[in-house]
Amino acid sequence: MAMSITTGTSELRDVTKMERIGAHSHIRGLGLDDRLEPRANSQGLVGQAKARKAAGMILKMVQEGKIAGRAMLFAGPPSTGKTAIALGMAQSLGPDVPFTIITASEVFSLSMSKTEALTQAFRRSIGVRIKEETELIEGQVVEIQIDRSLTGATKTGKLTIKTTDMETVYDLGMKMIEALTKEKVLAGDVIAIDKTSGKVTKLGRSFAQSRDYDAMGADTKFVQCPEGEIQKRKEVVHTVSLHEIDVINSRTQGFLALFAGDTGEIKPELRNQINAKVAEWREEGKAEIVPGILFIDEVHMLDIECFSFLNRALEGELAPLVIMASNRGMARIRGTKFRSPHGLPVDLLDRVLIVSTKPYTEEEVQQIIQIRCQEEDTQLTPDALTVLTSMSMQTTLRYALNLIACGKVVARKRKAEMVDVEDLRRAYTYFMDEKRSVQWLKEQQGSLVFEEVGSKEDELMDIGQ
Structure with missing residues (x-):
């Protein structure tokens, strides 16, 4: 007798639209005109005119295939739009040019060596148009x-x-x-x-x-x-990345290995053979190389071995444009006792084009809040918008943007359509920002469990950073 298996009450739903609103889901491009001049508020980006124009110039060179094997660094305080500009570049490139985004700490958490993880990221960022x-x-x-x-x-x-x-x-x-x-x-x-x-x-x-x-x-x-x-x-015409060709040729199951997840380490001999074959196709006119972009966020988290690998890899024949982002000032290079600007070794800094991002003005912050409200389908009253803008100037932009969704929940509880000042104030009392959190810790006066007391030298280093 066949046993019937039940999985609780079956429920049918007509799912018309599934939305995933992320921190940068409102970014549609770099917001530049035909002459690469930045518009004040366009495609989800506001302000940062110099940085956006620099990114647009780099993008133009990438599309013409002139800047492969170079590197650039976005350096600036937190919440100044470094990742947003990089994602704007990705949107402007189009579907044919590969764009890979990684965080520096990912390199240490994978089940393969650091250099292999970086090599795979490099090869994901280079397309072959066959x-x-x-x-x-x-x-x-x-x-x-x-x-x-x-x-x-x-x-x-x-x-x-x-x-x-x-x-x-x-x-x-x-x-x-x-x-x-x-x-x-x-x-x-x-x-x-x-x-x-x-x-x-x-x-x-x-x-x-x-x-x-x-x-x-x-x-x-x-x-x-x-x-x-x-x-x-x-x-x-097909466009595939070099990494996809590596995986297909290194696994017995062929292209199905791409969907298996963990690709493991790939032998350098195989990569050399693939490079030789791609070079042969280029000479015959069967294929052309499409150098893409590799974006490494929080690049100061890489260590000295990774930086020395990057130095060498950037000089290779098959290298993409590497864009890095860092919010550090003078910081210690991981794996050494030396301090350097942005936490990067001086010899690598010498190879990169550095673009600085500056804190947003009050007007720009207000425009960003309005864009995020549209993205999150939330309506603020004019007074609430003014209060939230001044709140972000006193705390941080990220904290203010997080309060939009919280304020919406509070407003819905009192059956209101628009978020008012009172809703934001209530959300502000529920959730602390970084400054109030530090103040609260000082008021506790050592009553928290296991508070570490560092040496005087460590405290001085923290103040310096």
Whole structure:
């Protein structure tokens, strides 16, 4: 007797839209005009005109393929839009140019060596645009005739295809019959068949059949009957990253390894072979290299070994543009006793273009709050907007933005549509900002458990940082 398994009450929901609002989900681009001049408030970015213009110039050079193997550093206080500008660059690049974003601390948490993690990040950021010529059969289906054997085990058939100029009959094998059945191809459909792979693509329904209401669905797309020859040669372009080629060639399961998650370490010999093959394709004109962008956030968290690896990797033939972000001033380089600007070694700083970001003005903060309110579907009263702006100037911008959602919950509790000053004040009393938290700690006067008392030298270093 088969045992039935129940999983509680089954519930059907019509999910029309799933939204994930992130810290930078409002960023749509860099907000520059055709002359690379920054607009005051555009594509989710506000202010930081110099930094955005610098990013736009770098982006232009990336698109022209002129700045591979270089590096730039966004340096500035917290909450000044360093990550936002980098994500704006990613949005402006388009889908064809690879953009990889990592945090420096990720390098230490992976189950592979630091240099391997950085190498994989580098190779994810370099695309290879491969050109292939394929033969296509393209036309309107006039008739499909499928004959089954008496046992039903084998099928044979004929497919009649026409263009405006000619008509041809093809004999069908088992695989092609299955492919056509799977795509639900009927007489009157315009289809394309890839001769090398046997893939059938349904392009739409012919305009000649537009009055045939029985065969029409709500989403039926009508197309013109193709012209000229039925068999055509077409150039297909694929863009894959070097890391994807590495993984496919290093694992027995091929491209399925890309979905397995942990790719493990890849042997340098294999990478050298792939580099040689890609170089060969470039010479033959089959492929071209698309250098992308690697963004390393909180770069001061890398140690001296990683920095020395970056120095060498940037000089390699296959290197992307590396963009780094740091909010440190004079800080100790991890793995050494030396202090250096932004926590980066001087020899690496010498190779990078440094772009500084400055704190936002009150007007810019108000515009950012308005953008975030639109993104989070929250309405503030004019008084609440003024209060939240002054709150962010006294505390931090991130703290003020976090209060938007909290204020909305408080306002909903009193059944109000708009968030008012009183809602923000209540949220302000529930959640402490960094300054009030420090003040509260001082008031406790050592009553918290396990308070560490450092040496005088450590305290002086903390003050210096």
